[in-house]
Amino acid sequence: MLNDMISNCKLCLQIKNLRRSHIIPEFIYKPLYSSEHHKMIEIKEGLPGLLQKGYREELLCQDCENHLNVNFEHPSVEIWKTLTSQKASKTITVREVRDNQQNRALVFNGIDYSTFKLFLLSIIWRVSISRHSYFQKVNLGPHEEKIRQMLLSINPGKHYDYPCIINLLSESAFTPIYIPKESPRYEGHRSFRVLLTNVMIWYVISSHSEQADINGLAIKENGSLVATMLSPKKVALLRDAIDLAKNTDIPDYMFK
Known part of the structure; x- marks a missing residue:
């Protein structure tokens, strides 16, 4: 197919035709698009701009793309x-x-632990394996391979294995944006934040964080999730993005 290339699939590692896969699942982009112009804002190298579509890259074969879609993405839409x-x-x-x-x-109960945790891990894993310059600051190192195996075998591990913490924005200020960024170490563990609309995902990149205090907020095997509410005005990551965008020639309809 014209949009395919032959190389090693990043998930199954076999040499196959690779599809141009979304790095961030497309259903997450929907609220980022303007209904009038179908564009969203990205922050890249400190500068905001308009982006027509989400980033795509030849990462996965068709079988592995289906694997992620069927087992993680589609079941996570409702969540x-x-x-x-x-x-x-x-x-x-x-x-x-x-x-x-x-x-x-907010305390959520009834979440499918395996499905949603692996869905969240699939996002940071794809960001890490991407060659795109926008994601270059996210590198999971040896954890990339461990998470690959978890995704391939549909094994979410325990809640303290690569714990995923959710923060929610308590008010709407400037939502059409996503920013991958490494955060300060937490109790000696590397961590990354990814902002997707009004959801900030905080990944603790460690497979030996069983005693970390932050595990209390991670999605649990019993399907519970405690999401702390954050004000955009109090989060430096968001304040910088808002200031950058408001001082740039970006249409008013991009702000709420």
Whole structure:
């Protein structure tokens, strides 16, 4: 096929025709597109710009693309919609809790642990294996291979194996953006943040973080997830992006 190339598939490692796969699943892009112009904003090298489509790259063969779609992506659509809307669905319940300082969090129950955790890991794995310059700061090193094996064998491990933590933006300020960025080490472990619309995924890249305090917020085997609420104005990552975009000639319809 014209859009294929022959090389080693990054997931099964076999030499096959490779498809131009989305690095970030396309259903996540939908709220990023302007209904009028079908574009979204990216922040690249400190500068905002308009992007027509999500990044694609020849990474996977058709069989492995189907493997990710059938086992992780398609079953995660409802879960993702529940997170972004912050409302319950037919199978997932949501309740709000507050601590003594009145910090808010949403507790989700009924999430398929294996499906959704591997879906989240598939995103950071694809970002890491990508050759695109936009993702060059994300390199999982030897953990790339471990996560590849988890994805291929549909093995999510324990909740403390590469724990995935979700933060949700508590208000809408500037949502059409995604930013992959390495965060400071947490208790000696590397971590990365990926912002997708109003969902910030925090990945702790360690297979020996069983005792880490942050595990209390990771998605659990029992299907529960505690998502802390963040104000965009209080997150430096978001403040910088908002300031950059507002000081650039980007149409008003891109802001809410």
